[in-house]
Amino acid sequence: MTAMPSQDQLIQAQGAHFTLWVDAEHMLDVELLEVLPGAPMSSRHECFSAFFGLPPGIALPQNSYRLAPSGEEEGWLLLLTPSPPEADGRHVLQAVFHMEKPV
Template identity: 50%
Template sequence: MQQATGSHFQLWVSDDQALEAQLLAVTEGQAMSRRHQRYAAEFALPAGTVLPQAVFRLSPPGEPGWLLLMTPVSPESDGRPVLEAIFHVDRPL
């Protein structure tokens, strides 16, 4: 996912309405166990957007995407709101 930093995704707020979301950063963090890796992905939304913590579908344009629990975090310096998704994945053997 780090290779996609700067890329644009669609954040579906309803079945027929998507907002543009730009992947700002992917950072590694403290995992829940030694078997896992933890990543946080932050997505900037259009200015003025206000969304709660919720499960949203996030997708590359034209693809089905993934259902993710996303949480609002501090906005960007330009004022754009930011949502964060946390991923825990199995560590490679």
């Protein structure tokens, strides 16, 4: 796995596509819809949420999934939780990041 992305890195990637592994044999193309700031526990930390739009007609439960920028094999193991759907009906998964700020 690669290092977790920072809030700035994901903000720059809004609108980009990522690969989400449902299991070892099944992958989905998901879109990073939005990145919103959260409330960090100290000035040394950052907290934010990233929202990923699933393909139309697909809904997934809360689970730990591997997610990587499209075209990359490495990625992150993230707990993704269902969030309210988009206006177009697409289901959304949310990842919450809370970690020390990058140096």
